[in-house]
Amino acid sequence: MWINLTKEIFEKAEFKSLNFLYQILSWYPSNSNPRYNIIVDTEAVKHTTNFIKLSSIEKNLKEFLDIEFSDFANSHSTISYRISYKVKSGNFNIEESILFFNQPVSIVLENNKNDSQFIIAIIKHFGDIEGINKAEEHLDNGWIQFENAGGCSNISNFIEGFLKKFKVIADKNNKSVSDYFRGIIIIDSDKEFEIQDCKHLELIKKLTILGVESNVHILEKRMMENYLPKDIFEELKGQSSIIKNGDLKDWLDVYLNLTNKGQMDYLNISDGFPPKKDKFDIVGARRNVKQEILNFFSLSITDVNFQKLDKGFKFQGFDKVGNLKSSGSFKEEFPNLFKKSTVNRQNLQVRDGIGELQNIANKISNLL
Secondary structure, three states, rough: OOOEEOOHHHHHHOOHHHHHHHHHHHHOOOOOOOEEEEEEOOHHHHOOOHHHHHHHHHHHHHHHHHHHHHHHHHOOOOOOEEEEEOOOOEOOOOOOHHHHHOOOOEEEEHHHHHHHHHHHHHHHHHHHEEEOOOHHHHHHHEEEEEEOOOOHHHHHHHHHHHHHHHHHHHHHHHOHHHOOEEEEEEOOOOOOOOOOOOOOHHHHEEEEOOOOHHHHHEEOOOOHHHHHHHHHHHHHHHOOHHOOOOHHHHHHHHHHHOOOHHHHOOOOOOOOOOOOOEEEEOOEEEEEOOOOHHHOOOOOOOHHHHHHHHOOOOOOOOOOOOEOOOOOOOHHHHHHHHOOOOHHHHHHHHHHOHHHHHHHHHHOOOOO
């Protein structure tokens, strides 16, 4: 991200604030790449009092900034933000800049404890740009932060509360609190079949009112679990402890033989077909399932394959010696499968199929 410190900032800013901002923009760990890149026309500012003071603290300041300016000119990049007292889109004054650039990039998830493993896999395998995985470095340095929205139904409440910390500075500068939001909101589609209408229209309406609709990414597939590569399920099928578990083995047999790739995209892996609870009535008969769902999966509720998938993949993880855990949580254990060494860019791309994971990685990179 290229940030332009304009001439008027060096001419008018309080030095203490300018120096603090410069430290935010220029500091990074010795074994890392820069967090930000700074553009300054040194010829225009070198005689200002602030530049002279800053040069006395930062040795070789002019040489460093001149190299940055040259790199910017040769990179064909664009300026992301200007630090200026002129009120204009993409401009921040000193006070705004200190707040905005000092905060980490927020990745808002329905459940950050569990869903973050999926995003970490995307960053790891799709974040590389010209040999540098800047997003992975930002994650390691604490410059990317996963936020827990507390479930899909609470996302708008979480964002409204999150934005309140910007109210004072927004009012002071006659801006919207959303102008200071630096993040992406990732939401499961929760779709039960491919052509089902969006389930989150009301949520998107609320996020639009809050001014963050452009920061939202709704997954194309049902949920994050549906992006786990098929290779990993095939690997699980060969585990001796899985082979001994009839329900898990039967589920994998049917899942791995689904002929329509889209069926893997919209199956509720953990819970089978709706409803999640009370699937059977008081006499033990399976409650009805929407015909659109049955048609999409080419099944009826009396089919053996329906019954196997309907039990859900009740995976609770492995213990240290490779045995299935007798107690555990699917939501906690399944995401750990994205950390397996056999998960890679190629099999994630195959499971993705439309370049969505690269798109998500690009959206995150554009925030950095």
